[in-house]
Amino acid sequence: MIKQEKMAIVSQIEIAKNIFELTVAGSLVQEMNEPGQFVHVRVADSFEPLLRRPISVAKIDKEASSFTMIYRSEGRGTSLLSQKTERDTLDVLGPLGHGFPVDEAGKKAYLIGGGIGVPPLYELALQLNAKGVETVHILGFESSEAVFYEDKFRALGDTHIATVDGSHGTEGFVTHILNGLPNDFDTYYSCGPTPMLEAVQWAYPEKKGFLSYEQRMGCGIGACFACVCRTTRSETDYIKVCSDGPVFPAGVVIS
Numbered sequence: 001m002i003k004q005e006k007m008a009i010v011s012q013i014e015i016a017k018n019i020f021e022l023t024v025a026g027s028l029v030q031e032m033n034e035p036g037q038f039v040h041v042r043v044a045d046s047f048e049p050l051l052r053r054p055i056s057v058a059k060i061d062k063e064a065s066s067f068t069m070i071y072r073s074e075g076r077g078t079s080l081l082s083q084k085t086e087r088d089t090l091d092v093l094g095p096l097g098h099g100f101p102v103d104e105a106g107k108k109a110y111l112i113g114g115g116i117g118v119p120p121l122y123e124l125a126l127q128l129n130a131k132g133v134e135t136v137h138i139l140g141f142e143s144s145e146a147v148f149y150e151d152k153f154r155a156l157g158d159t160h161i162a163t164v165d166g167s168h169g170t171e172g173f174v175t176h177i178l179n180g181l182p183n184d185f186d187t188y189y190s191c192g193p194t195p196m197l198e199a200v201q202w203a204y205p206e207k208k209g210f211l212s213y214e215q216r217m218g219c220g221i222g223a224c225f226a227c228v229c230r231t232t233r234s235e236t237d238y239i240k241v242c243s244d245g246p247v248f249p250a251g252v253v254i255s
């Protein structure tokens with residue numbers, strides 16, 4: 001069930017350049033189940049900026065009734081959010097959308113993420129490992145300064161890092177790493193910029209895959225049509241990324 005709640009801020013840490021890890025606590029956490037769902041966060045208590053910001057969920061801790069988000073501070077809204085401290089509360093609407101189907105993974109899964117698309121893969125990796133699925137993580141970032149959670153992913157399985165400028169790991173994009181890896185997995189899950197998602201699904205046309213789209217959003221709950229995309233199902237078929245997704249099977253969304 002979707003809830004709106006003023007949640008307590010447990011911690012906020014800059015974990016890479018302009019990348020913030022924000023943990024909040026409250027009863028809304030008990031509604032969270034699927035990795036890949038997101039929340040809509042009101043970044044300031046004033047009327048401006050008015051819109052909420054969609055932020056993906058990186059870790060769910062039901063015992064502590066807390067969850068962790070990771071976001072990039074890049075505009076006025078997220079920069080206001082980055083100034084919040086443990087003394088503040090946060091107006092959160094969620095959990096929103098449909099996440100990654102963990103039951104479809106098979107025995108071995110590739111988790112492929114780029115930039116701020118990496119965080120939801122962490123909760124996914126935790127849940128898949130808890131079910132005995134072997135996970136391999138292929139993660140792309142701009143540069144070494146932007147890399148986060150490398151050790152946390154390594155603790156869960158084989159982890160490969162690419163940076164665009166070659167300052168850490170393989171130089172280039174996640175596809176450069178994928179070219180050198182075996183095809184011995186059952187399912188792939190991917191989240192990141194649309195060109196990356198397209199490259200990944202072209203690389204594995206015969207595999208079962210699930211893609212999480214980073215679409216510009218307004219309401220986040222299916223009411224404003226800001227996030228509409230056409231699909232491959234028919235000329236007139238469309239989906240709303242916020243409420244029908246953000247995760248879709250590979251080959252469905254025309255982005």
Ligand code: FES
Pocket residue numbers: 216217218219220221222223224225226227228240241242243
């Ligand atoms: Fe409003 Fe999707 S963001 S319908």
